Amino acid sequence: MKKLILASQSPRRRELLAQLGYQFTCCPADIDETVQLHESPKEYVERLALEKSACIAKEQAETTLVLGSDTCVVYQNCILGKPENLAQATDHLTRLSGNTHQVLTAIAVVQGQFSKAVVVCTDVTFKTLTTQEIINYWHTGEPQDKAGSYGIQGIAGQFVKHICGSYSAVVGLPLYETAQLLAEFSCPTPVHSS
Numbered sequence: 001m002k003k004l005i006l007a008s009q010s011p012r013r014r015e016l017l018a019q020l021g022y023q024f025t026c027c028p029a030d031i032d033e034t035v036q037l038h039e040s041p042k043e044y045v046e047r048l049a050l051e052k053s054a055c056i057a058k059e060q061a062e063t064t065l066v067l068g069s070d071t072c073v074v075y076q077n078c079i080l081g082k083p084e085n086l087a088q089a090t091d092h093l094t095r096l097s098g099n100t101h102q103v104l105t106a107i108a109v110v111q112g113q114f115s116k117a118v119v120v121c122t123d124v125t126f127k128t129l130t131t132q133e134i135i136n137y138w139h140t141g142e143p144q145d146k147a148g149s150y151g152i153q154g155i156a157g158q159f160v161k162h163i164c165g166s167y168s169a170v171v172g173l174p175l176y177e178t179a180q181l182l183a184e185f186s187c188p189t190p191v192h193s194s
């Protein structure tokens with residue numbers, strides 16, 4: 001079995017990868033997450049997932065697989081990152097209120113000089129939120145470390161009227177695509193026959 005490293009500090013990603021049955025270690029990647037000029041949201045998440053994996057892979061043996069991931073929330077082609085304060089979270093959640101937005105999650109595997117990335121897009125539709133609901137939500141402490149200022153797997157689950165795509169991708173790691181990608185690198189889940 002090849003050695004597998006998850007290049008992430010996210011407890012959600014760790015739980016999702018463990019759910020697939022893999023044995024792995026975690027090694028957070030510290031990279032610059034600034035959006036580049038003229039970069040589309042899809043290009044952005046793909047680049048970050050690859051950079052996170054490559055940053056850890058360069059310290060590893062050529063046979064080690066490194067999986068990195070990045071999630072961003074996109075509304076009308078604008079990237080909504082993690083909020084720094086209540087004002088930013090209010091801005092994000094006011095935009096998402098009553099509307100459909102996209103959650104883009106990229107996963108990337110780097111092994112020595114080989115790499116491959118996949119981007120998964122999910123549509124999420126929110127109910128209309130009042131200013132008081134947004135303020136109350138901020139004070140739960142849930143939005144602070146999450147792209148777009150919400151966590152679908154938590155209290156904000158009640159804001160979501162409809163989702164079209166991958167729930168696990170919204171939480172941070174798309175289960176289907178991750179298993180497929182790792183199998184391509186000869187690292188199958190326990191249920192794969194090959």
Ligand SMILES: Cc1cn([C@H]2C[C@H](O)[C@@H](COP(=O)(O)OP(=O)(O)OP(=O)(O)O)O2)c(=O)[nH]c1=O
Pocket residue numbers: 007008009010012013028029052069070071072073103145146147148150151152153170171172
């Ligand atoms: C939209 C949404 C995001 N998120 C989280 C997933 C990611 O952890 C985070 C987006 O930030 P990321 O920069 O993708 O990830 P991270 O900094 O948490 O972890 P790392 O870079 O070390 O892998 O937002 C949820 O948990 N639920 C949601 O519904």
